[in-house]
Amino acid sequence: MKVLVALSGGVDSSVAAARVKDMGFDAIGVHLALSRHRDLFRTSRGCCTVEDAMDARRVASLLNIPFYVWDFSKEFKRDVVDDFIKEYESGRTPNPCLRCNEKIKFKALLDRAIAMGFDAVATGHWARIVEKDGRKELHRAKNKSKDQSYVLGVLTYAQLDRCIFPLGEDETKEDIRLEAKKRGFVTAEKKDSYDICFIQDGKTAQFLKDRIKTHAGPIVDHQNRQVGTHDGAVLYTIGQRRGLNIGAKVSLDTPKYVTAIDSATNTITVGSKEKLAVGVLCGQRFVFLSKVEKRLFKRGVPARVQVRAHGTAVDCVFFVRKAEILLRKDQTKKGYECAVELNAPLFGVATGQTAVVYGVDDSKVIASFTIDKTIPQDVRSKENTSNSPKADRYKS
């Protein structure tokens, strides 16, 4: 079996490549160049610098496997960077790492690999693929604190079917570093990459400001009274507390958070923490990794949902319901959307974030959807008249 290993130049993918080779597969290492202008990338935090490419090559040569650098900068710009900007422009909060997995690593790269004659793509993600009754399931990594199943939750079954994640069963990161050291990899002591790789200095607001035309606008409270001004509604995130230009008196009463962003009217609404509480999350863009059960359309299934890469999952009821799907302006069609009804409220969930739904075991990924609507906890409480959810309870 021919396996393409995506080598970022970090320690995880280095060990993943070594293990793929140990498994007896015909391994080939590929480093993705995600920018034509490498100097745009920071050198200490990301995973896309020239130095990283050289580290990846060094690992491949130690493993004695072929190594290539492939340029996916155009695809990355279009599907990840531009999408990131566009999402913010529309007042949503995207997760670019997730988008990169969905569109680049497990789409552009995987498709190319298959067309070239490879059987699978392996990465250094911390997650497990478990085969049950002839069907593959995506599970959390054994080490929950390193688990990356959330950012893989957007994969389709066809994509998952071609994936290998050799790191899912490991206990600790130290084990991986130790193994890398034993194998003589230069990457053994390398720091983990974090934050958004294409934002050089980690200053997201400035990055957006340089690329989106923003205008000052009003900050209002829940009684629609203006309490301050902002320098562009799209630069804010739901749940944000710091950097709000509101009078000391207003903020001193009780801490104020961004509770709503209206990009159309360039207005930000602030309120107390309770106003951030959401009870239901809905999304029309969804992917199912496990079979779609009939009861999803009726009473729903008990599940757990996670809305952030480093967050924890919370109990919920997951269901699918009929909805009007917005195509273009004023154009809709009949379709379905996914929704989760949370047992306890979540705070500061923004549209654009991805909800990954796990089974009650909090391990198996059932589905994922991009949140395009949240229903506040208080609204839900008023409407909630029965203990069991009904698919048509929350009208679109």
Add this chain to the structure above:
Amino acid sequence: MQANTEAGRSRRPDVIYFDSAACARMSKETVEHVKELLDQGIANAASQHSAGRRGSALIDDARFALAQSMQADTSEIVFTSGGTESINTAIKGLWWDRAKVGGEGPEEEAGGRTKSLILSSKLEHPATLNTIEFLQEYCGASVIWVGNDRSGRIDIDDLRRIIEKKGRAVALGTFSHANNEIGVIQPIGDICRILQEQNIPTHVDCVASFGVIPVRPHMWGATCVSVAAHKVRGPLAVGAMWVRKGTKIVPLLHGGGAEFGRRAGTQDFIGISAFGKAVAEFAMWDSAVLYEKRERLIKAVFCCVQQAQKMGAKGLNAHLSGGDAEIELNATTGRVTGGVMDVRRSQGDVLPSIAHFIFKGCKTEVLLSLLDMYGICASGGAACTSGVVAASHVLLACGIGEEEAECALRFSINTDTSIDEIEYFESVFADVLFRAYSSSNLEN
């Protein structure tokens, strides 16, 4: 991807090397020669004892071999550490000597220097382009780029017009004899003559052409010529310059008096001697043999394109770069236009060592990866330090769009290229093309 076991395919040679223009393989004889010299030990060729004399004698032999190959005098040959150093020395050395503050000639804007202008083309190797950029940035040089046509040939009329207008301000002209990527041979005699008429020195970059077609600097009327050993089946990191007798060149490296004071530093007499041996070897070759191999390779490529089209790569198209004969395979009709069977028509226009193609619909990086998996070495575009294969500046300078330029592939051969290699290549290349085409044309 070991295809050699499949029925109907040729036996696979160990490595199929079609990248001689990047670095040609050393001959067994030269390798043996180097081993022998290493066994005998090293010394400083400048030393006045027997060990030193042995070194200087070997350098003299090599200098003689190079001089003979260029029909030049031994005192005109200067050994360097490679093509890049030769090019740097020639351009900077000529410019520093001529572009003086307060010298004769009309003043250019920068720093009151006279004769600060450099004439060159956008088709040149980065060694030339970046040297010029350095002189512009740090020394006040200015440059005029002479135009070229779509096939990559310098526009002589444009050169004449520039000389007429700006001739008196020109410090030097620097052009390549043949392009290292697409193999197009320039009318270098005409270029040198036009410049010589105005007493403008010309540096000719012969790194790609040396050892493949005759290099005749005296006949051309050139002032400086740069060559490199690893392109003529010699060792790495050895090069040479031919500098016309009586030419003043400011040296790049200062130190002892080696190489007639033109290049300081202890000479690597083993490398230089191996270079001389390689040059003596190629002097016996006839370029017609190379042209035949090139023709065989081109036919194999077009044959494979047709096969790949039949396999389903409907939109695949191949175009042979350079030369007068615009050879193209039409995807819909499957017909070759421009006379593929008459590739010799382009003899004299294109180096016999290079066959450069644009495979419309196949990305270079995918082609190169697939070829490598089959054990075939080729190249395409310009790889940066991180390994990304970007569109070649040469193709862009020829007016080819970026998208097409990202589908380029260069096969380069040398005297050691075997028919076995070409046959094996022919047995797998249709598959490579088909896979590359499929993976380059995915829906997103």
